[in-house]
Amino acid sequence: TSTPAPEYDYVIVGSGPGGGSLAANLAASGQSVFLLEAGGDASDSLYEQIPARSVAASERSPHAWQFFVEHYEDPEEAQRNRLYVYQSSNGSLHTELDGPIPAGAEPLGLFYPRGATLGGSSQVNAMNFAWAPDNEWDYIAELTGDNSWSHEQMRRHLMDLENCTYVPRGTPGHGFDGYLQNSHPDPITNFQSDHIADYVAEIFRVAEDIDPESVEHMAELLRRDINRIEQDRYETPLMFVLPTAFNSRGRRSSIADYINSVIDAGDPLTLSLHSLVTRVLFEDCEDKPKANGVEYMVGEALYSADRRYNTSQSGELRTVRAKKEVIVAGGTFNTPQILKLSGIGPRDELESLDIPVVVDLPAVGNYMQDNYESPVNIQADTPWMNASASPCTGTFDDSDPCFVQWNVNGTGPYTGGGGSFFLTYRSSMSWDNDTDLFYLSAAGSNAYGFFPGMSENHGAPDHWTTSIVKMQSGNPAGTVKLRSKDPRVAPAINFNYFTERADEDLQAIVEGVELLLNAFDSIGTNYTVVLPNPEIDMRQALKDEAFSHHAVSSCRIGTNATDSCVDSKFRVHGVDNLRIVDASVFPRAPGAMPNGPTFTISRKAFETIMEGDA
Numbered sequence: 001t002s003t004p005a006p007e008y009d010y011v012i013v014g015s016g017p018g019g020g021s022l023a024a025n026l027a028a029s030g031q032s033v034f035l036l037e038a039g040g041d042a043s044d045s046l047y048e049q050i051p052a053r054s055v056a057a058s059e060r061s062p063h064a065w066q067f068f069v070e071h072y073e074d075p076e077e078a079q080r081n082r083l084y085v086y087q088s089s090n091g092s093l094h095t096e097l098d099g100p101i102p103a104g105a106e107p108l109g110l111f112y113p114r115g116a117t118l119g120g121s122s123q124v125n126a127m128n129f130a131w132a133p134d135n136e137w138d139y140i141a142e143l144t145g146d147n148s149w150s151h152e153q154m155r156r157h158l159m160d161l162e163n164c165t166y167v168p169r170g171t172p173g174h175g176f177d178g179y180l181q182n183s184h185p186d187p188i189t190n191f192q193s194d195h196i197a198d199y200v201a202e203i204f205r206v207a208e209d210i211d212p213e214s215v216e217h218m219a220e221l222l223r224r225d226i227n228r229i230e231q232d233r234y235e236t237p238l239m240f241v242l243p244t245a246f247n248s249r250g251r252r253s254s255i256a257d258y259i260n261s262v263i264d265a266g267d268p269l270t271l272s273l274h275s276l277v278t279r280v281l282f283e284d285c286e287d288k289p290k291a292n293g294v295e296y297m298v299g300e301a302l303y304s305a306d307r308r309y310n311t312s313q314s315g316e317l318r319t320v321r322a323k324k325e326v327i328v329a330g331g332t333f334n335t336p337q338i339l340k341l342s343g344i345g346p347r348d349e350l351e352s353l354d355i356p357v358v359v360d361l362p363a364v365g366n367y368m369q370d371n372y373e374s375p376v377n378i379q380a381d382t383p384w385m386n387a388s389a390s391p392c393t394g395t396f397d398d399s400d401p402c403f404v405q406w407n408v409n410g411t412g413p414y415t416g417g418g419g420s421f422f423l424t425y426r427s428s429m430s431w432d433n434d435t436d437l438f439y440l441s442a443a444g445s446n447a448y449g450f451f452p453g454m455s456e457n458h459g460a461p462d463h464w465t466t467s468i469v470k471m472q473s474g475n476p477a478g479t480v481k482l483r484s485k486d487p488r489v490a491p492a493i494n495f496n497y498f499t500e501r502a503d504e505d506l507q508a509i510v511e512g513v514e515l516l517l518n519a520f521d522s523i524g525t526n527y528t529v530v531l532p533n534p535e536i537d538m539r540q541a542l543k544d545e546a547f548s549h550h551a552v553s554s555c556r557i558g559t560n561a562t563d564s565c566v567d568s569k570f571r572v573h574g575v576d577n578l579r580i581v582d583a584s585v586f587p588r589a590p591g592a593m594p595n596g597p598t599f600t601i602s603r604k605a606f607e608t609i610m611e612g613d614a
């Protein structure tokens with residue numbers, strides 16, 4: 001890496017779907033950009049490349065940070081969750097899954113990974129690419145009075161960024177020349193037994209009123225596109241396989257690759273890896289503070305959420321100046337942390353830590369929300385599949401036939417999305433015409449949430465797990481608060497689950513669970529319900545077991561500084577030359593999956609900035 005210049009047009013913090021794509025797009029248009037990323041570039045690693053290794057990547061250094069979050073303020077309520085993590089004095093982590101918690105172990109919270117590498121969480125995520133329901137974009141347009149957020153306008157941005165491989169070129173609403181490749185897993189491989197086919201056929205009957213003729217017929221139906229342009233796509237229940245961001249070689253389609261390709265093309269993008277931004281710098285101006293650079297620490301694993309963190313290591317402190325703007329895109333947990341460290345946030349909180357207040361902005365670190373995901377796990381009397389028939393050894397080397405198939409042909413079980421069935425369904429609680437539940441379902445799966453060591457859980461052939469993702473999240477009660485003014489210390493994160501709209505959300509999920517269990521009953525399967533815990537009231541079980549990993553809205557868009565953080569052009573209220581472009585700006589959860597929508601708003605921000613620059 002060359003010595004950085006003292007000044008660039010744009011200084012961007014964080015290289016995920018928000019900041020990484022924006023940096024590459026601005027540089028490809030001739031703007032000089034300095035992109036700071038706390039992690040390194042691990043995009044060549046098999047953990048990031050092989051879709052089937054995403055869970056392993058998400059709990060490993062140097063790919064991800066491990067946050068520990070609370071779901072509830074009350075420790076007793078929070079610790080009812082059997083995935084709650086405790087730490088012994090020797091540093092070892094425990095959950096109830098491993099047996100009784102050792103005496104004296106300290107409560108840490110629930111494991112919540114975030115990508116901390118070039119490309120951000122999109123390098124470790126499950127690559128599921130669901131575009132937000134049109135109503136969610138139109139909501140932002142209405143909220144802000146800015147029609148450039150309408151779904152028709154936002155669709156243009158999707159088309160600009162997408163390279164869609166699963167519909168014929170020219171299909172309206174999709175893009176074919178963008179930097180993010182979307183593919184469809186082959187649904188026929190999902191039908192590993194008649195038993196699976198029977199259950200899926202029953203779901204078609206109860207959810208969609210379709211009586212499938214054959215496995216081939218079901219596979220054809222599953223190829224229907226949830227991201228199609230038609231506005232009714234969320235209005236009627238749909239069984240489908242989800243577009244997944246893997247490329248024609250079966251590799252993760254990656255924003256890190258796009259960033260590197262822009263650098264290789266000689267465009268003016270300077271990447272500063274292992275660079276933890278500690279605060280935004282401001283110029284004294286009479287009316288409004290003006291952002292003109294950032295301060296950052298250079299060094300590896302400088303952040304406490306990094307498993308390699310060591311307090312005795314310190315980074316080298318540097319600064320860089322922005323001629324035009326500073327753009328913060330550290331993600332939903334880190335963006336509010338960076339703003340608060342810079343003096344932008346709720347006055348009381350900043351003053352309690354002796355941080356000089358630059359702008360009193362109460363919405364920073366408030367109103368955070370997430371999609372509840374509720375695991376429904378059943379154990380059947382007979383296995384759903386013959387697990388020993390799988391040729392995969394899980395060693396991911398040349399002795400593993402599935403690895404060889406992936407490596408040589410880019411196909412097979414290690415390619416993205418295989419084995420999962422998706423369904424949208426409308427509960428009686430939906431607040432508009434759209435379905436409000438989004439199911440991810442797989443036979444043989446035992447994946448019921450996030451916990452340290454989760455990638456060692458290889459499922460069980462007699463289990464079937466569905467995660468019911470609650471769209472239309474109605475609980476903007478989450479908070480990100482500083483524990484310390486030391487930028488290396490991760491903030492305190494509390495989602496305050498089921499604070500608002502609790503009855504409606506629980507009722508919706510109960511209806512979702514009933515649909516699944518009724519279908520198991522209809523096909524005559526003998527089974528035991530494992531989750532939701534059948535020994536207690538279902539609503540209590542759902543509150544204990546719900547998990548999430550799609551945090552948004554901790555720096556939300558709105559029209560005023562009282563209850564929002566940025567305006568519809570991503571500009572932080574009360575400051576000049578400072579924008580936020582990441583998942584933290586969504587005023588509410590954009591459907592079931594934030595990754596595609598975050599790529600889309602980044603593309604929108606690019607257009608907004610270039611228009612302003614012209």
Ligand SMILES: Cc1cc2nc3c(=O)[nH]c(=O)nc-3n(C[C@H](O)[C@H](O)[C@H](O)COP(=O)(O)OP(=O)(O)OC[C@H]3O[C@@H](n4cnc5c(N)ncnc54)[C@H](O)[C@@H]3O)c2cc1C
Binds near residue numbers: 058113114
């Ligand atoms: C395990 C996992 C699975 C997921 N699966 C899916 C899925 O299948 N589909 C879906 O739609 N969504 C999924 N998501 C969510 C999705 O990946 C995120 O919503 C999305 O990546 C958010 O993008 P972002 O740009 O806001 O932040 P991020 O992608 O989190 O990127 C933020 C970047 O900023 C860097 N950073 C943070 N602080 C600093 C600092 N102080 N200085 C410098 N750099 C900093 C971080 O290292 C990181 O690289 C998943 C997430 C995870 C973790």
